[in-house]
Amino acid sequence: MSDGTRTKTLPGKVGLFFTNRDALEPALVTLFAAVFSLLAGVGLIFLVSKEPAQSARNFLLGPFLRTYNIYYMMIAMVPLTFTGLALCIIYQSKHMSLIVDSSFYIGAVVATAAGIHVALPAGWHPAFAMLAAGITGGFIGLLPAILKIRWRANELVSSLMLNYVFYFVGSFVILYFLRDRNQTILSSLPFRNTFLLPRLIPNTQLHAGFIVAAVFVVLVSVFLYRTKWGYEIRMIGANQKFAAYAGLSVPTVILYSHFVSGFLGGMGGAIEMAGLYKAFIWQMNPSYAWDGVIVAMLARKNPKFVPLSAFFLAYMRVGADFMSRRGDVAFEFITLLQGLIILILASDKIVNYFKARRLQRTALARTAEARAAGAPAGGAE
Amino acid sequence: MMEFLASVFGSSNYWFIVVRSTAPILLVTLGAVITEQAGIKNMALEGSMLWAALTGVLASAWTGSPWIGLAAGVAAGVAIALVLGLFALKLDANAVLVGIALNLLSTGGTVFVLFSITGDKGISSSLPSKVLPMVSVPLLRDIPWLGKVLSGQNLIVYLAAAAVVVIHVILNKLTIGRRIRATGENVEAARAAGIDPDRIKFFTLIVSGVLAGLAGCFLSMGYTSNFTSGISAGRGYVANAAQVVAGGTAVGSIFAALIFGVTDALATFLQSRGLPPELIQALPYAVTILGFVVVTLVRDRREAARKLRLFAGRDDR
Numbered sequence: 001m002s003d004g005t006r007t008k009t010l011p012g013k014v015g016l017f018f019t020n021r022d023a024l025e026p027a028l029v030t031l032f033a034a035v036f037s038l039l040a041g042v043g044l045i046f047l048v049s050k051e052p053a054q055s056a057r058n059f060l061l062g063p064f065l066r067t068y069n070i071y072y073m074m075i076a077m078v079p080l081t082f083t084g085l086a087l088c089i090i091y092q093s094k095h096m097s098l099i100v101d102s103s104f105y106i107g108a109v110v111a112t113a114a115g116i117h118v119a120l121p122a123g124w125h126p127a128f129a130m131l132a133a134g135i136t137g138g139f140i141g142l143l144p145a146i147l148k149i150r151w152r153a154n155e156l157v158s159s160l161m162l163n164y165v166f167y168f169v170g171s172f173v174i175l176y177f178l179r180d181r182n183q184t185i186l187s188s189l190p191f192r193n194t195f196l197l198p199r200l201i202p203n204t205q206l207h208a209g210f211i212v213a214a215v216f217v218v219l220v221s222v223f224l225y226r227t228k229w230g231y232e233i234r235m236i237g238a239n240q241k242f243a244a245y246a247g248l249s250v251p252t253v254i255l256y257s258h259f260v261s262g263f264l265g266g267m268g269g270a271i272e273m274a275g276l277y278k279a280f281i282w283q284m285n286p287s288y289a290w291d292g293v294i295v296a297m298l299a300r301k302n303p304k305f306v307p308l309s310a311f312f313l314a315y316m317r318v319g320a321d322f323m324s325r326r327g328d329v330a331f332e333f334i335t336l337l338q339g340l341i342i343l344i345l346a347s348d349k350i351v352n353y354f355k356a357r358r359l360q361r362t363a364l365a366r367t368a369e370a371r372a373a374g375a376p377a378g379g380a381e
Numbered sequence: 382m383m384e385f386l387a388s389v390f391g392s393s394n395y396w397f398i399v400v401r402s403t404a405p406i407l408l409v410t411l412g413a414v415i416t417e418q419a420g421i422k423n424m425a426l427e428g429s430m431l432w433a434a435l436t437g438v439l440a441s442a443w444t445g446s447p448w449i450g451l452a453a454g455v456a457a458g459v460a461i462a463l464v465l466g467l468f469a470l471k472l473d474a475n476a477v478l479v480g481i482a483l484n485l486l487s488t489g490g491t492v493f494v495l496f497s498i499t500g501d502k503g504i505s506s507s508l509p510s511k512v513l514p515m516v517s518v519p520l521l522r523d524i525p526w527l528g529k530v531l532s533g534q535n536l537i538v539y540l541a542a543a544a545v546v547v548i549h550v551i552l553n554k555l556t557i558g559r560r561i562r563a564t565g566e567n568v569e570a571a572r573a574a575g576i577d578p579d580r581i582k583f584f585t586l587i588v589s590g591v592l593a594g595l596a597g598c599f600l601s602m603g604y605t606s607n608f609t610s611g612i613s614a615g616r617g618y619v620a621n622a623a624q625v626v627a628g629g630t631a632v633g634s635i636f637a638a639l640i641f642g643v644t645d646a647l648a649t650f651l652q653s654r655g656l657p658p659e660l661i662q663a664l665p666y667a668v669t670i671l672g673f674v675v676v677t678l679v680r681d682r683r684e685a686a687r688k689l690r691l692f693a694g695r696d697d698r
Contacts, residue, residue, distance in 0.1 A: 048497040096477050147670075151677040153625070156424070156477055158673070160618040161666045168663035176657060290485050297478075330496035335489025342482035347472035 025354040030298055033344040034312055037337040041316075044336065045329055055327040062322035063315050069322060071204045076314035077307070078275065079104070081213040082268025083292025084299060084306045085220045086261040091301045092224060093257045094237040097144045099159035100265035101289035102166035103137030107269025109170045110136045112178055112280040115191035115273060125194040126274040130212075133270035134263040140166065141262020142255060149251045167285050174280055188280035197275045207275035216264065220303040223260070233257045265289070291317075294338050297345045313338075389650050393529035398649060400534060401604065403642025404541040405430075408596035409620035410627060410634040411548045412589030417624050418552060419585040420565035420578075424480020425465045426593045427617025428487030433458040433597025435491045438510040438608040439498065447511035451598050458594025461487070462586040470579045484617070492610045505601075505608040513537060513603045537599035544592060549631035551588070561585060593617065615666065622669050626676045637672065644668045 041059060046052040063069045086100040114129035143162055147153040178188040197207040224230035232253045236243040244250050268288070273280065291313055298309030316334050324331040344350055389395050409426045416423040436457035441450025461483055469476035496502045513536050522532035552558040563571040564581045571578050596616070601608040619641055626640065627633035648661040 096481075098481070147674065151674050152681070153670075153673055153677060154422075154621070156481075157618060157621045157625075158670055160615065161622055161670050161673075164615050164666040165663045165670070168659045168666075172657055172659035172663075175659060290481075293478075293481060293485075328497075330493045330502060332489035332492040332496070332502070336486050336493065339482040339486025339490070342478060342485070343468055343474070346474040346478035346482065347468055348474065349472040 021358070022355065026300065026351055029351050029353070030300065030345065033341050034298065036344065037341045038316075040340055041333065041337045044333055045323075049327060049329050051327060055323050055329050058323040058326055059319045059329075061319075063318040066322075068204070069318055071201070071206045073311065073314040073318045074210055075205055075207070075276065076317050077310045078207075078209045078213045079268050079272050079286075079288045080291050080295050080310040080313050081217060081306055082264050082271070083288045084295025084310050085216060085303055086264040086268070087289070087292040087296035088220065088299060088301050088303050088306060089224065089233065089257050089261040089264070091296050092230075092237045093233045093254065094240070095145075095148075095254065095257070096154075096156040097141070097159040097258060097261075098156060098289050098293070099141050099144050099162060099258070100137075100261060100292060101163045101285070101287055102159075103140045103262040103265030104269040104272075104288055105170050105285050106140055106166055107133035107137040107266030108273050108280065108282070109173055109178075109269075110266070111270035111273040112174065112188050112191070114270075115195035116178060116189045119192070120194060122194040125192065126197050126270070129195065129274060130267050130270040133266040135266070137266020137269065138259040138263035141258045141260075141265065145254050145258035149254060163285075163289075178280065180279065186281070186283060190279045191273070191277070195274055196278070197271070205276060209271035209275040212267075212271060214307070216267075217303055217307055220264070220306075224303055229253075229256065291338070294341055297342060385654065389647065393526050395646060395650060396530040397534070398646040399639070399642045400530060400538060402645040403638045404535075404538040405596040405599050405604065406616055406619060406623060406641045407541045407634055407638035408537075408544060408592045408599070409589075409617055410623040410638050411544050411631060412592035412596075413620040413624035414627055414629055414631060414634055415548055415552065415561070415592075416582075416585045416589045418565045418629055419561045419582050420568065421466075421469065421582045421586065422476050422480065422621070423462060423465060423586060423589050424477050424621065425461050425483035425487075425617075426589065426620050427613050427615065428480075428483040429458040429461040429590055429593035430597035430600065430613040430617050431487040431491045431611075432461055433594040434601035434612050435494060435505075435608050437598040438505050438508060438601045441511040441602065442505075442508035445509075445511065447513050447602060450511060450602060451513060451595075454598035454602075455591055455594035458592075458597055459587055459590035462590030462593070463583075466583050466586045470582055488611060491608075495608065495610070503610055510607065511602065512606045513598070535599060535603035537595055537603055540595055544595075545631050545635060548588075548634075552631060557581075557584070619666065619669050622673045626669075626672045628676070628680070640672045641665050641669055 038060065042056045045056045045059060049055040063073055083100050083104060086103070090097055090100070110133040111126075111129040114132055115125070118125065118128065120128055140162075144153075144155040144159040147158045148155045174188055175186070180187050180189045197209055200206045200208060200210060222230075224233065232243070232248055235246070235248060236250055236253050240250055243253075295306060295309045295313055298312060299305035316337065320329075320331050320334040323329055349356070409430065412426055412429075413423060433454040437450040437454030439450075440453035441447050444450070465476065465479050465483060468474040468479045492502050495505060499505060499507050501507060515533055516536050516539060518532045518539075522528040550558075552561065560571070560576050560581050561584075563574065563576060564578045568578045571581075597613065600612050600616075605612070623634065623637035623641065626637035644665040648664055651661050652658050
């Protein structure tokens with residue numbers, strides 16, 4: 001679809017984008033979903049807060065009022081970018097697996113083990129941990145795919161179940177093998193200094209993982225739109241039966257798409273550990289995969305828009321966090337807005353509203369024309 | 382270890398807990414079964430349960446009546462199912478994505494509402510919420526061992542048993558059941574036969590909302606006496622797997638829910654033996670996936686065997 005329009009719009013891309021209504025209208029609807037969710041958020045604040053104006057201001061403007069909040073947004077974009085990219089790949093193949101959640105969490109656990117027990121020079125150390133976490137995440141990502149191919153198990157159902165299993169197994173590993181018993185709070189042993197990612201700007205938490213995430217946005221875009229593998233993934237997404245008739249091995253494509261997606265999840269978990277923490281201290285699963293769903297949907301499954309939608313989600317998170325610390329509205333209220341975004345973007349009737357109306361109008365006009373010309377019931381009726 | 386297990390499986394106390402932890406799963410599994418039979422996947426059962434559990438607690442605390450709490454909780458469960466129907470059937474959204482959205486919105490949304498009302502994000506213990514009564518069944522309670530297992534359970538447990546019968550009758554004995562299966566089998570054919578598929582799907586969604594609502598109320602007003610964040614603990618997801626294990630039948634749901642119930646209850650007992658609780662908590666979910674795989678495997682084998690017979694011209698059905 002977008003390949004077709006790309007070739008058509010090559011001369012003067014920008015000008016034609018605004019006249020290409022098939023591309024413009026869904027983009028507008030996406031924007032509408034984002035803005036609408038923010039407005040709904042403000043509505044909710046006015047419903048529950050005692051100081052609604054102040055809270056709404058903190059939510060909407062807070063992220064830009066403090067310099068550290070801007071860095072905070074950039075940091076928050078990193079995990080969202082990784083899970084968003086991972087889910088773009090899964091959704092391009094028209095699968096629904098949420099196993100990236102496990103890949104991310106276990107990736108963080110694997111990175112913790114590597115950060116504590118492996119001795120490597122700085123630079124190589126986090127790189128090794130990312131690779132190990134990525135590969136582990138990739139194999140975890142394969143599980144729902146295997147269950148689907150071999151036993152026709154719905155990949156969403158099995159992945160949700162596996163997420164519970166891996167969460168418990170992961171916290172078991174942390175508690176029994178990596179825990180620092182001298183700490184009263186739950187924490188793993190401290191990471192070696194070589195494991196920590198360098199800071200991009202001194203005295204902020206902004207770490208080199210931001211650059212790695214940016215590189216992966218490019219890599220995944222190239223992978224999906226410029227390689228044979230990516231083409232095959234999009235092909236089974238467009239029409240799995242057709243892809244099979246065309247000679248594609250559908251199971252193979254499903255397998256490697258899930259592996260790559262899990263790999264990205266695992267890497268994301270490792271980068272989060274190496275970039276932000278000095279030890280594994282998660283008391284709960286941060287569940288970035290669920291945010292990844294929204295990132296991927298706002299990006300319309302296209303990796304090159306992932307940074308933009310990850311930024312939007314980071315903005316919402318930071319705003320909600322800033323607001324909840326300074327007022328009486330709970331941070332969790334953003335999940336209501338996030339759910340709303342998915343609901344709007346998942347509804348074909350809403351997303352294609354303009355297109356459907358346009359098609360209807362042309363069809364009616366043609367019928368009227370045909371009638372006026374007195375043509376016998378040809379194509380119109 | 383073996384004798385420990387033997388003592389566990391022999392104790393009426395263990396089986397009492399099995400029945401208690403099977404009941405909510407059974408209710409949602411029945412909900413998953415009936416919607417799946419109509420060809421719509423209700424992934425929002427988890428959300429229905431969460432809102433039902435919270436609404437039940439809030440309404441019973443405000444009115445002082447567990448019954449109004451139950452009614453409000455069930456209504457909340459139905460409301461979520463109807464939202465799924467609205468988006469999936471009227472706005473052509475992918476039902477599974479709508480389910481994901483509703484679950485996301487419910488996990489955080491219930492915490493948000495709880496915090497806005499009580500100022501606590503974890504538990505509703507500051508509210509004077511009510512519990513649904515235990516029922517001591519005459520006659521049944523006098524049977525030596527079985528009485529201890531089956532009598533004295535929460536009211537919802539008996540409703541769950543009744544629900545099996547109701548869903549079985551709906552699916553197999555009534556006209557609506559034929560219409561449900563026709564819709565699930567082939568929407569176009571059903572439409573040609575004068576059935577309105579959307580109406581049938583909405584009907585099954587409402588039924589599943591009621592069932593998930595009952596299950597949710599049980600969790601916060603019986604199984605425990607509070608709402609805690611994430612109280613449903615993935616039971617709505619388990620139901621979607623258990624539905625496959627159940628083979629789409631009401632009676633099969635008992636078996637499927639028992640797989641989860643037996644391991645869930647066993648986990649409670651194993652924990653007292655000093656095994657790592659994290660691994661034990663993972664057990665019910667792992668076993669459910671296993672059951673899921675085994676059942677599909679068996680079903681595929683049977684299907685393959687039947688096709689072989691058909692090819693050989695020996696269809697003796």
